[in-house]
Amino acid sequence: MKVLGISAHYHDSAAALVIDGVPACAVQEERLSRRKNDAAFPLGAIEWCLDHAGLQPGDLDAVVFYERSMRKFDRILTSALRTFPHSWRSFPHAIKNSLGEKVWVRGIISSQLGVPRSKILFTGHHQSHAAAGFLTAPTSRAAILTADGVGEWATLTVGQGERCPGRGANITLHREIRYPHSLGMLYSTFTAFLGFAVNEDEYKVMGLAAYGRPTMTDAVRKLIRRTPDGAFALDMKYFEYQTTARQSYSPRFVGLFGRPRNPYEPIDLETADGRRYADCAASVQAVLEDTLVDITRELHRETGLPDLCLSGGVALNGVANARILAESGFERVFVPSAPGDAGCALGAALYTDRVFLGNPDRDVPDHPFWGPAVDSRELAQAAREDDQVVEELDDAVLIERIADQLAAGRIVGWMDGASEFGPRALGHRSILAAPHSREMRDRLNRDIKYREEFRPFAPVAPTEAADRYFDLPPGGSRLARFMSGVFPVRPEWRSRLAAITHVDGSARLQTLDRGMAPRLYQLLEAYGRRTGIPVLLNTSFNVAGEPIVNRALEGYSTFRRCGIDVLVAGSTLVTKRASPAHRVKEEVA
Numbered sequence: 001m002k003v004l005g006i007s008a009h010y011h012d013s014a015a016a017l018v019i020d021g022v023p024a025c026a027v028q029e030e031r032l033s034r035r036k037n038d039a040a041f042p043l044g045a046i047e048w049c050l051d052h053a054g055l056q057p058g059d060l061d062a063v064v065f066y067e068r069s070m071r072k073f074d075r076i077l078t079s080a081l082r083t084f085p086h087s088w089r090s091f092p093h094a095i096k097n098s099l100g101e102k103v104w105v106r107g108i109i110s111s112q113l114g115v116p117r118s119k120i121l122f123t124g125h126h127q128s129h130a131a132a133g134f135l136t137a138p139t140s141r142a143a144i145l146t147a148d149g150v151g152e153w154a155t156l157t158v159g160q161g162e163r164c165p166g167r168g169a170n171i172t173l174h175r176e177i178r179y180p181h182s183l184g185m186l187y188s189t190f191t192a193f194l195g196f197a198v199n200e201d202e203y204k205v206m207g208l209a210a211y212g213r214p215t216m217t218d219a220v221r222k223l224i225r226r227t228p229d230g231a232f233a234l235d236m237k238y239f240e241y242q243t244t245a246r247q248s249y250s251p252r253f254v255g256l257f258g259r260p261r262n263p264y265e266p267i268d269l270e271t272a273d274g275r276r277y278a279d280c281a282a283s284v285q286a287v288l289e290d291t292l293v294d295i296t297r298e299l300h301r302e303t304g305l306p307d308l309c310l311s312g313g314v315a316l317n318g319v320a321n322a323r324i325l326a327e328s329g330f331e332r333v334f335v336p337s338a339p340g341d342a343g344c345a346l347g348a349a350l351y352t353d354r355v356f357l358g359n360p361d362r363d364v365p366d367h368p369f370w371g372p373a374v375d376s377r378e379l380a381q382a383a384r385e386d387d388q389v390v391e392e393l394d395d396a397v398l399i400e401r402i403a404d405q406l407a408a409g410r411i412v413g414w415m416d417g418a419s420e421f422g423p424r425a426l427g428h429r430s431i432l433a434a435p436h437s438r439e440m441r442d443r444l445n446r447d448i449k450y451r452e453e454f455r456p457f458a459p460v461a462p463t464e465a466a467d468r469y470f471d472l473p474p475g476g477s478r479l480a481r482f483m484s485g486v487f488p489v490r491p492e493w494r495s496r497l498a499a500i501t502h503v504d505g506s507a508r509l510q511t512l513d514r515g516m517a518p519r520l521y522q523l524l525e526a527y528g529r530r531t532g533i534p535v536l537l538n539t540s541f542n543v544a545g546e547p548i549v550n551r552a553l554e555g556y557s558t559f560r561r562c563g564i565d566v567l568v569a570g571s572t573l574v575t576k577r578a579s580p581a582h583r584v585k586e587e588v589a
């Protein structure tokens with residue numbers, strides 16, 4: 001049975017194909033269209049999925065859209081009427097959006113793909129998130145928490161999933177919190193207040209939080225009131241997102257937290273304003289964590305299960321995830337590689353297969369590599385035409401050579417096999433570098449990523465060795481599999497892992513099993529033989545403002561435009577001719 005899942009029209013459109021119960025492929029539209037956070041109907045992603053599997057649209061048994069458009073329309077209409085006349089400005093915009101695309105999704109899918117309307121199904125937005133979390137995790141029974149900005153009405157759900165051998169799976173979402181009360185919107189409101197892009201830069205707030213102190217948690221708690229049933233409610237006096245698309249916080253919010261930051265104003269921690277912004281970030285982060293810990297503790301008590309599946313955009317908050325693991329009572333916490341709305345395409349397809357259609361449950365391979373494969377011949381051709389040094393090497397030679405280059409302080413663009421599904425580079429579309437010095441971090445920020453210096457880089461380490469360098473709680477290594485948790489770097493290693501240690505001593509670690517990305521694993525081993533530390537800095541292969549590279553040509557174009565010294569795709573190695581002599585003497589003890 002062939003089920004195509006689609007997410008679209010909000011942010012991060014994607015398509016995913018499930019064949020006989022197992023994902024065949026999945027990709028975000030942005031990786032193909034090269035428009036970051038592309039929200040358009042994902043025709044490119046759908047076409048690629050069908051091509052990859054050798055299918056025509058007529059071969060599909062079902063096409064499923066990741067949310068129920070009419071319910072979303074109902075929410076937009078009801079919210080607008082409730083807040084009228086304050087909402088009169090946002091209403092035409094919201095209605096145009098909904099009428100234009102969201103509500104008529106069945107017609108769009110039917111006409112774009114040429115599939116009969118009877119084959120087009122809809123899952124609930126949070127059902128899709130829940131399925132993306134639970135049905136991709138190696139567990140047969142688990143509690144489920146989904147949390148995001150908003151889907152149709154729900155913004156947070158708790159429930160339980162159970163695989164039923166031979167007959168699909170059950171996913172029951174017992175309770176939900178509804179719009180406008182939303183942890184995601186609370187966090188996004190601070191994202192906007194702090195001058196960052198909503199739905200995109202929430203992780204910058206988390207990064208900035210490490211520089212601040214949670215001195216304003218009392219003020220944040222005025223915005224979010226805990227209710228006797230263990231849920232929460234926002235005090236809407238402090239928000240405006242429910243009435244206008246132009247501004248998410250109200251004058252009262254500004255009264256509590258001071259002047260909002262202009263996006264073009266640098267954050268200078270030497271100034272009172274700079275420290276206030278960092279303290280705001282630390283305070284909302286602390287309240288978000290406390291709230292999630294309380295909710296998951298209760299969920300653990302209620303279900304008595306050892307496993308928790310977390311999904312939705314809020315599950316991208318690795319600091320909160322680590323606290324949930326440490327404090328909720330759950331022994332294992334699973335976060336999929338794509339917990340946000342893109343992942344809903346895969347979640348919707350799996351939900352349809354297991355729950356709607358009741359097809360036999362199947363194990364989903366435990367890796368994130370569902371996208372297009374890199375073509376090393378394409379790289380070789382482009383680089384030769386551009387008069388660069390191109391070599392074709394056996395793996396054993398290539399890996400030793402790259403380890404030498406990394407140990408010599410060179411920066412490596414690393415493309416290998418199928419691209420990751422989700423926002424993080426997990427070893428197939430990565431920029432790799434030595435993790436030891438601050439100079440390397442600054443060089444990457446300056447010459448490659450062109451980004452704010454308060455943002456840390458992430459490390460990757462073999463699962464077996466990670467505990468030596470990072471303070472992992474039980475279950476931490478699982479949470480770090482898709483880089484979903486932030487953990488302390490052990491104090492004795494911080495000075496030797498300075499490029500990946502955040503100001504508060506933490507790191508967003510990826511633990512790597514040999515089987516998940518064998519070539520990167522071998523590279524870590526080879527690097528460890530040279531330096532004594534089998535840890536590398538691993539950041540996504542893109543420059544600021546661009547999606548992660550997909551094809552070899554995009555990798556090559558990025559390599560030519562920034563300070564990457566060496567580029568690898570499969571067995572092809574390209575060394576930059578005009579490479580400036582960036583040689584950083586690494587202090588590796």
Ligand SMILES: [Fe+2]
Binds near residue numbers: 125129148150313
């Ligand atoms: Fe969502």
